Amino acid sequence: MDHRPQAWGRPRDDVYGAYDHSFMNTNSHPNQHTQQPLVTGTSVLAVKYKDGVVIAADNLGSYGSFARFTDVKRLHTFQDTSVVGFSGDISDMQYITRHLHQKSIEESYASSSANKKSRLSAANLHTYLSKMLYRRRSKMDPLWNHMLVVGFDDDEKPFVGSADLLGTTFTAPTLATGIGSMLAQPLLRTYAGTDEEAAERTKEEAIKVIQECMKVLFYRDARSQETYSLAVVSREGVEMKTSEKLENMSWAFADRIKGYGTQTV
Amino acid sequence: MTSIGTGYDLLNSIFSPDGRNFQVEYAVKAVENGGTSIGIRAKDGVVLAVEKIIGSKLLKPGANKRIATVDEHAGVVYSGMVPDGRHFVDRARDEAQSWRQTLKTPIPTSELASRMGSYLQAYTMYGSVRPFGITAIVGGVDGSGDEVIDGVVGSGPSTGAGGKVDGKHGGPFLYVIEPSGQYWGYYGAATGKGRQAAKAELEKLDLAAGNITLEQAVKEAAKIIYNAHKDNKDKDFELEMSWISGVDGPTGGRHMEVPQELKEEAERLARAEDESDDEEDEKKDEKMEE
Numbered sequence: 001m002d003h004r005p006q007a008w009g010r011p012r013d014d015v016y017g018a019y020d021h022s023f024m025n026t027n028s029h030p031n032q033h034t035q036q037p038l039v040t041g042t043s044v045l046a047v048k049y050k051d052g053v054v055i056a057a058d059n060l061g062s063y064g065s066f067a068r069f070t071d072v073k074r075l076h077t078f079q080d081t082s083v084v085g086f087s088g089d090i091s092d093m094q095y096i097t098r099h100l101h102q103k104s105i106e107e108s109y110a111s112s113s114a115n116k117k118s119r120l121s122a123a124n125l126h127t128y129l130s131k132m133l134y135r136r137r138s139k140m141d142p143l144w145n146h147m148l149v150v151g152f153d154d155d156e157k158p159f160v161g162s163a164d165l166l167g168t169t170f171t172a173p174t175l176a177t178g179i180g181s182m183l184a185q186p187l188l189r190t191y192a193g194t195d196e197e198a199a200e201r202t203k204e205e206a207i208k209v210i211q212e213c214m215k216v217l218f219y220r221d222a223r224s225q226e227t228y229s230l231a232v233v234s235r236e237g238v239e240m241k242t243s244e245k246l247e248n249m250s251w252a253f254a255d256r257i258k259g260y261g262t263q264t265v
Numbered sequence: 266m267t268s269i270g271t272g273y274d275l276l277n278s279i280f281s282p283d284g285r286n287f288q289v290e291y292a293v294k295a296v297e298n299g300g301t302s303i304g305i306r307a308k309d310g311v312v313l314a315v316e317k318i319i320g321s322k323l324l325k326p327g328a329n330k331r332i333a334t335v336d337e338h339a340g341v342v343y344s345g346m347v348p349d350g351r352h353f354v355d356r357a358r359d360e361a362q363s364w365r366q367t368l369k370t371p372i373p374t375s376e377l378a379s380r381m382g383s384y385l386q387a388y389t390m391y392g393s394v395r396p397f398g399i400t401a402i403v404g405g406v407d408g409s410g411d412e413v414i415d416g417v418v419g420s421g422p423s424t425g426a427g428g429k430v431d432g433k434h435g436g437p438f439l440y441v442i443e444p445s446g447q448y449w450g451y452y453g454a455a456t457g458k459g460r461q462a463a464k465a466e467l468e469k470l471d472l473a474a475g476n477i478t479l480e481q482a483v484k485e486a487a488k489i490i491y492n493a494h495k496d497n498k499d500k501d502f503e504l505e506m507s508w509i510s511g512v513d514g515p516t517g518g519r520h521m522e523v524p525q526e527l528k529e530e531a532e533r534l535a536r537a538e539d540e541s542d543d544e545e546d547e548k549k550d551e552k553m554e555e
Contacts, residue, residue, distance in 0.1 A: 061418065069418070069419060071418075071419040071420050072418040072419055073418055073419070074418075090418060093418070094416035094417075094418060095416070097415070097416050098369070098415050098416040101365075101415050101416075102362065102365065105334075105336060105337055105362075108334050108337065108519075108520075109333070109334050109358065
């Protein structure tokens with residue numbers, strides 16, 4: 001029998017035949033790229049109001065259906081003027097936020113003055129991110145995220161934009177990603193269906209509708225959580241809260257629905 | 266210059282018999298003719314300032330910046346050959362970026378100075394290169410260790426092992442890097458043409474005692490640059506100033522230009538001092554005449 005260390009833990013040649021080393025040769029099989037997200041974040045919601053934008057996402061990082069990380073901040077401030085909310089893969093989110101941080105440092109090389117307007121407004125940042133996502137999906141190696149970019153455009157008007165892992169982009173007065181696009185978006189449209197309507201809403205109204213939608217999502221989205229982050233982006237800057245709690249929940253509806261929660265029948 | 270004609274100054278990699286590298290000494294001469302730049306390490310931040318000699322009336326005021334941002338929390342100003350300084354800044358940015366890439370935190374100012382010191386030193390050892398014709402002042406404010414790590418998503422465990430050693434963490438730092446690659450940490454630093462006058466003024470501030478606030482330091486910096494310019498009065502100059510405070514200070518831990526209002530106030534005070542000095546001088550002259 002072969003007692004040499006390189007044969008340890010290997011099937012015996014005299015029983016199973018020679019060991020097939022070909023899997024170690026990188027040229028013998030195709031490159032493998034991300035084919036599914038692992039740790040994921042669920043919906044992100046954003047609405048415009050007259051002086052800015054409100055955005056929210058819960059603090060959960062799910063591992064499949066397992067609520068693995070309960071303290072994951074999915075809203076990221078960019079240059080104190082914009083916020084990016086991420087749903088989808090958390091590690092890709094980390095990669096993108098590090099990349100964006102480096103971008104903002106490079107931007108500060110050119111103008112380190114406090115009162116000078118940044119070249120990367122939320123609208124420009126949205127374009128940049130969508131190009132990045134599209135390039136990666138064209139390499140068949142997507143960054144597995146759907147994000148909302150909120151802030152202001154170059155005309156200082158409130159901006160809400162969506163960019164997903166396919167490179168698809170759109171903007172609207174209210175937006176939601178993931179299951180939120182089905183459960184929350186119709187509710188958000190009753191708050192403001194058009195930019196004109198959004199321009200009449202106050203900050204308090206915007207926060208209220210977001211809170212209501214986060215509650216609906218927690219009722220019905222099995223990958224959601226009670227604690228969430230909420231950011232208000234206005235011309236004064238970004239007001240970020242990372243440990244909001246859902247309030248005044250009513251679970252009275254639950255026991256009337258079959259298959260919801262723990263039922264003995 | 267006794268060295269001229271001896272042959273020991275023709276190549277970088279050659280020592281003279283008495284242990285000197287003349288190319289490095291000539292590089293220092295290039296620095297000594299550059300516009301004065303200074304740095305002040307105040308108790309809650311760092312100020313960098315430079316006297317930009319206006320070479321032509323056709324230059325746009327306020328453009329052509331000489332103080333550079335290296336990372337969020339660090340800046341560089343230099344005296345001497347400006348293109349050499351630009352390259353120094355490029356390299357410093359690369360170092361800061363690569364530190365972030367591997368360690369996900371901002372580069373400590375001491376580490377930045379050390380790496381740039383090594384880089385300049387390498388340019389004194391080969392016959393194929395010349396030393397940098399600049400002396401650079403590197404300023405930075407290091408975090409206390411409580412800052413968010415780049416890309417972090419959670420707050421970490423709320424109980425259990427960990428924590429940091431008691432004592433001082435982070436704070437303002439100031440380093441001067443010379444063409445030889447030598448670098449020291451300072452409370453106050455000056456280089457370029459007016460360095461002698463500037464150093465004398467800096468010493469009067471007693472910076473080591475830690476009584477000077479960042480805002481005071483900005484005003485002192487403006488005064489020192491105006492004072493150092495006195496010996497070079499025939500040329501016009503422009504003052505450029507930047508500052509870095511701690512996270513809870515006016516710049517939020519970032520390297521930034523000093524805001525317009527504060528800079529104008531500092532320049533007004535500097536000019537006022539300048540004029541009152543002139544009057545005193547005149548009075549003295551009158552007395553002498555009597």
